[in-house]
Amino acid sequence: GAGVSQTPSNKVTEKGKYVELRCDPISGHTALYWYRQSLGQGPEFLIYFQGTGAADDSGLPNDRFFAVRPEGSVSTLKIQRTERGDSAVYLCASSWDNYGYTFGSGTRLTVV
Amino acid sequence: GQNIDQPTEMTATEGAIVQINCTYQTSGFNGLFWYQQHAGEAPTFLSYNVLDGLEEKGRFSSFLSRSKGYSYLLLKELQMKDSASYLCAVKDSNYQLIWGAGTKLIIKP
Numbered sequence: 001g002a003g004v005s006q007t008p009s010n011k012v013t014e015k016g017k018y019v020e021l022r023c024d025p026i027s028g029h030t031a032l033y034w035y036r037q038s039l040g041q042g043p044e045f046l047i048y049f050q051g052t053g054a055a056d057d058s059g060l061p062n063d064r065f066f067a068v069r070p071e072g073s074v075s076t077l078k079i080q081r082t083e084r085g086d087s088a089v090y091l092c093a094s095s096w097d098n099y100g101y102t103f104g105s106g107t108r109l110t111v112v
Numbered sequence: 113g114q115n116i117d118q119p120t121e122m123t124a125t126e127g128a129i130v131q132i133n134c135t136y137q138t139s140g141f142n143g144l145f146w147y148q149q150h151a152g153e154a155p156t157f158l159s160y161n162v163l164d165g166l167e168e169k170g171r172f173s174s175f176l177s178r179s180k181g182y183s184y185l186l187l188k189e190l191q192m193k194d195s196a197s198y199l200c201a202v203k204d205s206n207y208q209l210i211w212g213a214g215t216k217l218i219i220k221p
Contacts, residue, residue, distance in 0.1 A: 042199050091154060098207055103154035108174030
């Protein structure tokens with residue numbers, strides 16, 4: 001696609017529920033990053049994929065968070081047993097050279 | 113630890129010049145980025161510096177001094193649409209981006 005697409009743009013869920021956030025990167029971009037951004041803060045690194053494999057998942061805050069990229073294109077970030085502290089904007093970025101990053105518009109997750 | 117520092121907020125006048133500073137302490141250095149982020153939108157790329165000196169791109173310029181762990185973003189001929197947050201990010205030795213909290217720039221007529 002022309003840009004990085006993230007769906008849904010907004011998600012409101014109840015505490016304890018499971019959510020999935022989707023990222024569709026730019027076609028041909030092998031690198032894909034997930035970040036989390038709270039109001040007034042910079043993006044916080046979560047996980048980085050190179051192709052299908054998670055090259056670095058050191059930013060995932062705990063085992064409730066998991067991400068997959070089974071075919072090296074679309075990625076899904078999965079959050080189990082959501083907590084109010086998970087509320088944030090989840091950003092996805094893709095790159096073909098690990099230098100130029102293109103961000104999606106993000107998914108605003110609100111846990112109530 | 114790794115740290116990126118930039119002012120929280122700055123105010124400037126339309127038509128003027130503003131300089132946003134960024135200092136960093138990271139484990140390794142593989143380049144510094146500046147991104148612009150309007151409220152509720154994704155960050156968009158402005159500039160990339162890996163060598164010391166000034167990079168100019170239209171109304172925006174970015175400077176880097178690796179020995180001082182310092183960069184600035186210079187915005188000239190400010191327009192109202194430049195009101196946004198400006199994020200400084202450094203690529204560390206693991207090629208991961210470490211982000212500052214951003215500087216909110218308010219432009220007044």
